[in-house]
Amino acid sequence: NSTASTSRRWTLDDFEIGKALGKGKFGNVYLARERQSKFVVALKVLFKSQLQDSNVEQQIRREIEIQAHLCHPNILQLYGYFYDKDKLYMVLEYAARGELYKELVCCTHFGESRSASYILSLARALQYCHSHNVIHRDIKPENLLLGLDGELKLADFGWSVHAPSNRRRTMCGTLDYLSPEMVEHKIHTSAVDNWCLGVLTYEFLFGGPPFEAPDHYDTYKRISKVDLRFPDSPEVSPEAKAFIRKVCEAPAGRCDPYISALLLIKDASQRLPLTEVENDPWIRAHADPKLLGGQ
Numbered sequence: 001n002s003t004a005s006t007s008r009r010w011t012l013d014d015f016e017i018g019k020a021l022g023k024g025k026f027g028n029v030y031l032a033r034e035r036q037s038k039f040v041v042a043l044k045v046l047f048k049s050q051l052q053d054s055n056v057e058q059q060i061r062r063e064i065e066i067q068a069h070l071c072h073p074n075i076l077q078l079y080g081y082f083y084d085k086d087k088l089y090m091v092l093e094y095a096a097r098g099e100l101y102k103e104l105v106c107c108t109h110f111g112e113s114r115s116a117s118y119i120l121s122l123a124r125a126l127q128y129c130h131s132h133n134v135i136h137r138d139i140k141p142e143n144l145l146l147g148l149d150g151e152l153k154l155a156d157f158g159w160s161v162h163a164p165s166n167r168r169r170t171m172c173g174t175l176d177y178l179s180p181e182m183v184e185h186k187i188h189t190s191a192v193d194n195w196c197l198g199v200l201t202y203e204f205l206f207g208g209p210p211f212e213a214p215d216h217y218d219t220y221k222r223i224s225k226v227d228l229r230f231p232d233s234p235e236v237s238p239e240a241k242a243f244i245r246k247v248c249e250a251p252a253g254r255c256d257p258y259i260s261a262l263l264l265i266k267d268a269s270q271r272l273p274l275t276e277v278e279n280d281p282w283i284r285a286h287a288d289p290k291l292l293g294g295q
């Protein structure tokens with residue numbers, strides 16, 4: 001039945017569907033174009049049956065509810081959604097240069113300008129989320145996309161919640177990005193995102209996450225102890241290493257004199273406020289305005 005409301009109800013017929021951009025557990029993402037406006041989008045198509053079977057409907061509802069209200073140059077925009085009898089469609093912004101983790105895989109690690117630019121963009125996106133009382137909780141390379149000018153776009157709010165929360169993530173993805181308070185099943189605040197920013201900085205600069213271990217239990221232990229070690233990599237300059245300066249909780253002597261964990265601090269309340277990332281000497285020296293996206 002046609003709805004009298006002003007906001008147009010999209011249907012699949014409003015779109016020309018292009019190539020598949022990627023396939024996931026619950027559905028696929030396609031390049032698509034809205035017929036009337038010729039506007040190019042990414043159409044995420046989810047199978048209702050799969051969502052019901054995995055009991056993630058509530059999570060998808062939250063993802064849509066949260067992402068629909070966020071509007072920031074470094075956050076992938078959700079334009080709207082609609083559904084038919086067996087599928088749910090999310091009309092998302094198309095990130096023209098694809099997934100950041102694929103770049104990280106092929107370059108093994110990023111230089112300082114690229115790393116600092118992405119970290120600053122992400123800090124701005126997270127600052128915006130936190131000001132709307134939203135914690136993303138799933139910051140990792142797989143959830144970062146790149147726009148036409150290479151600017152970072154934070155995507156996939158499937159695990160986001162309104163702060164504070166003790167809602168646990170039942171599905172286990174990588175543990176590398178879990179913060180100590182989440183590993184210890186404590187109430188967590190938006191500071192879990194600050195922690196992930198620290199883990200991501202490390203992974204961009206050194207090519208792998210800081211607490212990697214052969215098995216889950218060892219990873220948990222290293223995170224909980226903030227057992228932070230730094231490869232003695234020559235490409236990472238002293239300034240970069242000072243980026244997250246503060247008292248590192250790693251056992252004295254273990255901590256490289258340059259780099260320490262201002263973000264990777266066990267006590268969530270002591271982590272670097274996101275607003276301070278902009279003022280860090282390393283960030284200011286290396287972040288490239290061209291890579292920051294519309295500020």
Ligand SMILES: Clc1ccc(CN2CCN(c3c(Br)cnc4[nH]c(-c5ccc(CN6CCOCC6)cc5)nc34)CC2)cc1
Nearest residue numbers: 021022023024026027028029042092093094095096097098
């Ligand atoms: Cl249900 C589901 C299915 C798949 C996925 C994994 N991806 C999540 C992100 N997806 C994209 C979204 Br959302 C928004 N914009 C995008 N833009 C692209 C994209 C854009 C361009 C390319 C092509 N490459 C670009 C880099 O150079 C080599 C060629 C590849 C992917 N993927 C997405 C693609 C799929 C997540 C959930």
